[in-house]
Amino acid sequence: MGYVAARGGTEAIAAAEELVRRHRLHAAAPWLELEQLTERLRYLTDRVMGEGGLWAPELAARAIRQAEGDVIEAAHLLRAHRSTLPRLCRLRAVDADGLDPLRRIVPAFREVPGPQLLGRTLDYTGRLLDLADEDRARDDAAGAAGARVEPTEFETTLAGEATDRAAEERSARFPQRLLDVLRDHDLVVERRRPDDPEPVDISSFAVRPGIGRSGVLSVMARAETGALVNLWYRNILGPDNHLHEVTLGEVRHGELPVLVTHPHTGGDVRLGVVRATEVEAIEDLNGAEEDRTRFDVGYGLVAGHNERKAIAMANLDIAVHRHGADGALEQSVLMTTDGLDASGFLEHLKLPHYVTFRSMIERKQAMRTDRARQQRTGRHNRGANENGAQR
């Protein structure tokens, strides 16, 4: 019973906390500013906000710093913080057509309505470790710090092409989505429903199979990125095999407005914006019962810039829809992709389990005692004694 050594578990915990605190305060490196995380480790803060289910860049940065870079731990800090906040009102649902793109690519076509906007991406930067002299890099960064950043040629394209008329500008800023083009050509199965139900709020409702598409999408939007990518890959290459041939329609990263209804005027009030990544994935239907003359389109939308996760989400949206009847994939998506759930349960194995383990040992011994008795009496099993009625 090693844990009994923790007579005074409180003291042991306090000592562990003190070690954490001491190393945080007396680390060899200078204090980590929140800006350094939000500005220089953008993907990290975005990922923590997405998995934490809370848009709050500075709080995410605090969480990352406090968690010493552990992503799941940081997401946990955000979610536990959320649990303490009062629920003030419901936000208005916003149309994703209102996403103001910072980046937009459409792999499925060469020329599309609106621009192909590569934007800020690491996709085409060579994966060569930057070995520039550290002092020089620091000087460069310091020198550039105060300078005004001119828009690049590609950033100006958007505004430059459409200065004439407001409508044109709007169509360039908020281009028609590929899905609408496909719909015009009658190439997609109809998945829109005539009613417009309120989306399921997974933070106030226990998810379980049958929750509906909005619930499945919400779970994926908050899922652990790696878990979602792995589940996607299992369906491509692994035993699940629920995805066939996926092409990406839209991949967008941009800003979405946050709207509330004014309690007195009833009008929309814009509180601010959140960044989000949006993906439409086109699946070539090949099932026996499916409409092979058309495509199906899956949808992904995650907080912050996280294309990997949004793509996996859009693909899995179709996969759940196509194989909803057997339920197994839906259950996997709903119940096994949350980072906090999986990691927490895994790590709980570190807790003392000596009571349950004692109970398990006792059963092993009981089995042996029973076997020894059977050998003595020559009885082989209880199967011969079949009158065991249910109590």
Next chain:
Amino acid sequence: MTLVQPRPSAVERLAGGEPRRALLDELSKREIRRAVLTAVAVPGYQVPFASREMPVARGWGSGGLQITLAVIGSDDVLKVIDQGEDAGVNAANLRRLVADASGVATTTVAGEATVIQSRHRIPEEPMRADQLLVLQVPVPEPLRGVERDMTELRRMHAETDYARMWVSLYEDLVRNGVITQTPGYPCLVGGRYVMATTPIPRWDIPKLHRSEHLSLFGAGREKRIYAVPPHTDVEPLTFDDVPFEVEQPDGACCHRCGSGSPASAVSSFLVELPSTGGAGRWVCSDTDWCARRTEQTSRYGTAAAGGPVREHEEVGR
């Protein structure tokens, strides 16, 4: 940061000016309370609840913690145990969190507590009607061993279709000679629902049957709450000719308080202190109960029979 720092007047209006740093806002507590009431009204049924994230990880008592925070008031006295022990690190941590957030008094003496949160044990001292037991549950679904599909599991509970559970117990018995189901032994509650017993050892299960106290079970990760009200049948699933067996090591007794020895009128759930080579020693898993018996023995030469010492004087640690 408009979304996370709303106008103070609105916060004041809805959240109230909590002087302490609350771990759950009032609305989250209400949602848990509604689920708890449904659980009490339908004994053994797993009521889904939102399950907010707590300052402890999923699997570390987040379900029990949410229930405790939702039920506890400033008049309450809280005891928290893990494996029967008050001093374990996890128990100490949860106790500290609740005390800091709610300002309640804490105790290690079972008889003094009004709310007892526990993982894996029920105290040896019989609980009273004015006490409430909150158990932390890692896996609330008793049928998961025979069925994985959640939709089918719902159907089975809805239709009281426990045939496959019985078959699996029977096969276990035939194959192994005994029912090998270890802690978390499945029970039929109120003659209606099969329920997972958290896992507490089989030793503790009779303490749930027609008890004086209310037991609440919280599974935070799996987002389920269930309950056993007082005076409710909790019957371990077994067969007429196969008596339900609790853990009772032959000839073992607590080397501190003597519980379980021929001279002792009481026995308790014992855990082994293993030693390499020779026979291990045994000790009560309920450390507070054991400590007070030991104190009694050293003071009066004999431990009180039939239950633990009721006196509440300081126990030397």
Next chain:
Amino acid sequence: MTLHRTAAGARLQGDRSTAVFRVLLDTLARPGMVQALPPGLFPPGVAPALALPLALADLGTSFCIASDDEAEAAAQRDLVALATDARHTIPYDADIVVLGRPDPEAVGGLRSGSDELPEAAAKLAVQVEDLGSGATVVLDGPGVAAPFAVTVGAPAEFMLALCDRNERPPAGIDTWIVDRRGRVLGLPRTTRITVLDGTGTEVS
């Protein structure tokens, strides 16, 4: 402004909210055992049965208040809506229902959940004059050590209507009967209720 002031006084937070919940919990766990709401809980004029929505309703909940006195019901609706941000709705859609009097007709129109969704059942508070009067019933089931008789402040017809709804648990309606003095008696859907007439004979 009076309404706002009353609503502010009726808003339950922190310990007051917990205390009311504990009464609801204890009375539901021990059917038929009467407990009193904390004294001075609400401003004068707030019906004690409103303790149920005031303690349990919130932004995500719907409630319904039904009463013969339409003006009184409307005032109570505004009060609960203001104090909890819950949404008022028709009886069948409501998560939490308050009946201004033990009206047998009204019980039929409430949501009782199903075998698959016991949690969809309504929670009901019934305002009565005095728990010491009304029908005598014998209670048995979970939470009851041994069957016992108790007066419930509501007439036999109401109790029979409730028995009807709770015939097939886990579907049913969890009920708290609250009298003018703030005394509460809980009847979960799993309680078996036998209604006696004046002579102590079972009414069916």
